[in-house]
Amino acid sequence: MIMPDWFQIRIRVTLDSMDAVANYLFELGSCGCQELENEIVAFFPNQVSKSEMKEEVEAYLDNLRDLGFKLATNHLEITEIADRDWNSEWKKSFKPIRISEKFIVKPTWEKLDSSSDTFVIEMDPKQAFGTGHHATTQIMVQFLERYLTSPKRILDVGTGTGILAIAAHKLNAGDIVAIDVDPVAVDAARENCQINSATSGLLLFAGEVSALSTYPFDLVLANLNKLVILRSLTLFNNLLNQRGHLILSGILVEESNEVKEAFLKLSDLELFEEVIKEEWIGFVLKKNP
Ligand SMILES: C[S@@+](CC[C@H](N)C(=O)[O-])C[C@H]1O[C@@H](n2cnc3c(N)ncnc32)[C@H](O)[C@@H]1O
The missing domain is CATH 3.40.50.150 (Vaccinia Virus protein VP39)
Known part of the structure; x- marks a missing residue:
């Protein structure tokens, strides 16, 4: 079976936590983030362990919640995507x-x-x-x-x-x-x-x-x-x-x-x-x- 080249993490966020979460995902090695209305979609190369990543991100979101950010629970979804999807998805989000x-x-x-x-x-x-x-x-x-x-x-x-x-x-x-x-x-x-x-x-x-x-x-x-x-x-x-x-x-x-x-x-x-x-x-x- 061919491994997909990328996976994406989709996280429901509030406006006040959007930048902090995006910045954290970049620090974790994300190659690009789409900031949508109520969620962030971050792309990662498939060499990273998805389960470890999930744990780390969940711990970070718990910390944000402790700091008073109103983040929903059950808000994190990881899916694998093909290389060409990544390129076109990401390019669509980069506008003047x-x-x-x-x-x-x-x-x-x-x-x-x-x-x-x-x-x-x-x-x-x-x-x-x-x-x-x-x-x-x-x-x-x-x-x-x-x-x-x-x-x-x-x-x-x-x-x-x-x-x-x-x-x-x-x-x-x-x-x-x-x-x-x-x-x-x-x-x-x-x-x-x-x-x-x-x-x-x-x-x-x-x-x-x-x-x-x-x-x-x-x-x-x-x-x-x-x-x-x-x-x-x-x-x-x-x-x-x-x-x-x-x-x-x-x-x-x-x-x-x-x-x-x-x-x-x-x-x-x-x-x-x-x-x-x-x-x-x-x-x-x-x-x-
Ligand atoms: C937030 S980005 C800033 C990019 C751009 N200057 C901007 O303002 O949009 C931070 C950059 O600093 C680099 N960086 C982190 N630690 C550094 C260090 N100790 N010395 C030089 N560059 C570093 C990272 O690789 C990253 O490209």
């Missing part, structure tokens, strides 16, 4: 989207007429994060649009599809360094940067932020998660130029106090601005000499 005042993201396979004052990012995300549909990406692009007003040296940590590096390039950044620990994401970012003619002044590679210990940046962009951000905060601080800005997201609102306490310990970083979108928070920190 306006993610900020100036930026629209569209898949490479969609046609779109846009006005001359709008930047269009074309994207084939493959298996990387960053189609522009997630609230944290939108927070990052909205901050970037406001803080990148003149050519600056930019670091994009956890570039995913390359979406922030491409946006920075379109906003006329100076040099951009974009990195990701996931080589699959770096391949997707490289292809997307080429599609968007965003390769000049760009250095893109697979690796950890610690590889950049002496290079100073005016803007550091990091849409990661709480644990990686807490672990990397001192390093980000050391990588910032005098008066440089650090733009962060990937942090849940409920985690924000813990992250703020960590900022306070770094006396030369000042919290400049914060924005909440859905259950996610983004911060702009400014270095004070």
Whole structure:
């Protein structure tokens, strides 16, 4: 018997828990999530054990319920799907989207007429994060649009599809360094940067932020998660130029106090601005000499 290439998990969710569940499924290795009205459908390669996955997801949903999210029980269904179903299913869910005042993201396979004052990012995300549909990406692009007003040296940590590096390039950044620990994401970012003619002044590679210990940046962009951000905060601080800005997201609102306490310990970083979108928070920190 031929094993199907993918399986899907379908979970009934409420609007307030949608992003947290989608983010968790990505962390578990999902290659893509469809966010529908009352449910999430996440796709996984069939190498993962379905029973273990079911247990882990159920434990996570129990935790969310304990935190007060109103999730139904008996809400989780796993089915195997063929490879071609996955491709077409997933592509159907990726539509052009306006993610900020100036930026629209569209898949490479969609046609779109846009006005001359709008930047269009074309994207084939493959298996990387960053189609522009997630609230944290939108927070990052909205901050970037406001803080990148003149050519600056930019670091994009956890570039995913390359979406922030491409946006920075379109906003006329100076040099951009974009990195990701996931080589699959770096391949997707490289292809997307080429599609968007965003390769000049760009250095893109697979690796950890610690590889950049002496290079100073005016803007550091990091849409990661709480644990990686807490672990990397001192390093980000050391990588910032005098008066440089650090733009962060990937942090849940409920985690924000813990992250703020960590900022306070770094006396030369000042919290400049914060924005909440859905259950996610983004911060702009400014270095004070
Ligand atoms: C939430 S996605 C952000 C993608 C894109 N920058 C965006 O804003 O939509 C986080 C990315 O960070 C990468 N990542 C996680 N830990 C990292 C680390 N320590 N150093 C570099 N990249 C990391 C992941 O592989 C993933 O592609």
